[in-house]
Amino acid sequence: MSEPTSPTEIYVLTAKGMREKRKAEDVRGHDFRQSGFLAPSELRRIRQRHEQFIRSLAARLAIFLRLEFSLQLSKVQIASYQNFTENLPSPTHITLFKTDPLKGVGLLVIPPKLGLTLVDRLLGGSGQTTEEARDLSEIETALIDQVASLIINEWCNHWPEMRNLQPSLLGHENNSRYLQTATPDAAMLILTMNGGIGEQAEPIQIVFPYATVEPLVRLLSPSLPASETVPARAGKPKWNTEFNDVKVPIIAEWHGLKMSAGEISRLRVGDMLALDPACAAQVLLRLSHVPKFTGRPGTSGGKWAVQLTTINNNNSI
Secondary structure, three states: OOOOOOOOEEEEEOOOOOEEEEEHHHOOOOOHHHOOOOOHHHHHHHHHHHHHHHHHHHHHHHHHHOOOOEEEEEEEEEEEHHHHHHOOOOOOEEEEEEEEOOOOOEEEEEOHHHHHHHHHHHOOOOOOOOOOOOOOOHHHHHHHHHHHHHHHHHHHHOOOOOOOOEEEEEEEEOOHHHOOOOOOOOEEEEEEEEEEOOOOOEEEEEEEEHHHHHHHHHHHOOOOOHHHHOOOOOOOOOOOHHHOOOOOOEEEEEOOOOOOHHHHHOOOOOOOOOOOHHHHOOEEEEEOOEEEEEEEEEEEOOEEEEEEEEEOOOOOO
C-alpha cells in the first residue's frame, strides 16, 4: 500500500523519474493543447516586437492627450479563449476590431476606470477621476474609440513586413459572457500592458487569435541561408559495374486463368488449357520476386522467351 498523502500534499513524478511529495499549491496545471501554439523563441521575438510598439504607443498617446501617459509591457502569454473571457472582470470595456487582410477578430480591453480617466482628459479635464467602475455611455464610448483607433493603428504600423494592414473597429461589449468571437478552446495571444495618467495605472489588454498571429510569426522567423533554401539537385544515378555478374532470379507468370480444385484434380498429361488471348499476352516478369516488366510470350533460338513491352514504375528493385 502506498503512503497516504494529506490534502495539502500530493505525489509528483520528477524529471528524473522519481516520485516526490510536494505541496498541492506548488503544482500548476498545463493545457497541452496550447503547447504547440508558439515556440519559446517565437514568443520571445513577438515580445521584442511589442516592446518597440509600446514605447512608440506611449509617445503617441502623450501627444494625443497632451499629457504624459505611462505605458509598460507587463506580460505576453498564451491562453484559451474560454480561460481569458472567464477571468475578465465585470464591468469591463471591450472593443472588437479587425486588421484586414489578417483573419480573426481581435479584442482591446480597457478597464472602465481608465476609460473614464481618458474621457475626462479628452473633455478638457485633468485626467483624474474618482468615479467607480461602471459601464460607459454612448458618448463616452465614442470618445474611447478615438483612443482605440490610435492603439490599433499604431500596432499595424509596427508590422512593416505586412503591408497595407487596414484596422477597423467592429463593435463593443461590456460583459465577457456575451463574447462569441472564437471557439472556447481557441488559442489566443494576450498582450498585457500597464498604462495610465500619473499614478493611476490600469491593465490594458490586446488579444489576438491564432489565425491573426500565425502569418506574423512566419514573418519574424529568421530566413535560412540561400545555400540551405535551395535543395541540391539529385544527380543521375550511375551503374556500379561490380553488380554486372550478380545473378538475379527471373520469374515469368500469367494472371487471369482460374480453375476449381476439382478441375485441377482431373488434369492429365496431354490435356489442353484454354487461355484468354488478352491475358496470354500479358506476362508479368518478376526480378528477384519484384514485379518489374510486362511482356508477350514467344520463342527465341528454340527456347521460350518474353518480349518486354512495358516497365512497371510502381516498384523498384
